Amino acid sequence: MAAQRRRIRLTFPTTGESVVAEMLEDEAPGVCQKVWDALPVERMPLHGQFSGAEVFVLIDPLDAPAENMTQIPLPGEILYFYDAGGGVTNPTSTGEICLVYGRGVILRGWEGVPTHCSLFARIPGDWKYDWVEFAQACRRVRTKGPYPLRIERVEG
Numbered sequence: 001m002a003a004q005r006r007r008i009r010l011t012f013p014t015t016g017e018s019v020v021a022e023m024l025e026d027e028a029p030g031v032c033q034k035v036w037d038a039l040p041v042e043r044m045p046l047h048g049q050f051s052g053a054e055v056f057v058l059i060d061p062l063d064a065p066a067e068n069m070t071q072i073p074l075p076g077e078i079l080y081f082y083d084a085g086g087g088v089t090n091p092t093s094t095g096e097i098c099l100v101y102g103r104g105v106i107l108r109g110w111e112g113v114p115t116h117c118s119l120f121a122r123i124p125g126d127w128k129y130d131w132v133e134f135a136q137a138c139r140r141v142r143t144k145g146p147y148p149l150r151i152e153r154v155e156g
Contacts (some may be wrong), residue, residue: 006036007154008121010078010099010134013042014147017137020154021078021121028067028120031080035097035120038062040152047142050112053102055138056081057149061095069116071107073100075127075135079117083109097151101127101138 005025011018023032041059048054053075061082073079081096098117109115127135141147 006032008035008039008078009150009152009154010123011150011152012134012137012147013150015137017134019123019131019134021076021123023121024068024119028118030065031062031067031118031120034062034064035080036153040150041097042148042150044146045138045141045149046146047138048098048105050108050110052105053139054098054100054105055141055149056096056098057151059095059097061093064118066116066118068119070119071114071116073105073107073117073119075100075102075105076123076125076131077119078121078123079107079119081107081115081117099138101135 005022007020007022009018009020025032043057045055045057064080077100079098081098083094085093107115107117123131125131
């Protein structure tokens with residue numbers, strides 16, 4: 001395990017909720033580096049339509065390896081998803097940074113097709129006790145949003 005992990009901050013600037021996540025560089029070094037290089041990003045998040053309690057932001061596709069792949073992530077896990085496109089419902093390639101904020105998520109793509117994402121970061125603590133306000137802000141994206149989500153490096 002890395003002695004000092006790099007960290008990223010996720011913030012809803014409009015309402016102020018914020019969390020810090022640790023990058024999992026031992027498990028997904030290539031994805032971590034590509035995401036780190038792409039930061040900061042600030043986009044309107046979308047709520048997961050097929051997978052459950054997740055929000056995601058669209059980003060330019062990263063030339064990242066498929067590392068630390070998962071289909072059943074846990075609350076607080078942050079993932080990179082790449083879709084090469086070419087299908088009827090998504091003709092162009094896209095990248096996504098996804099945040100799981102609650103239980104019961106099973107990653108699915110268009111039309112409910114099972115998919116996998118690269119797990120590259122994790123919010124420490126418990127979503128029900130340690131970062132409740134942030135989880136609630138993620139849930140509001142579904143009913144009240146969207147409003148911007150900023151993802152940035154934590155330096156030092």
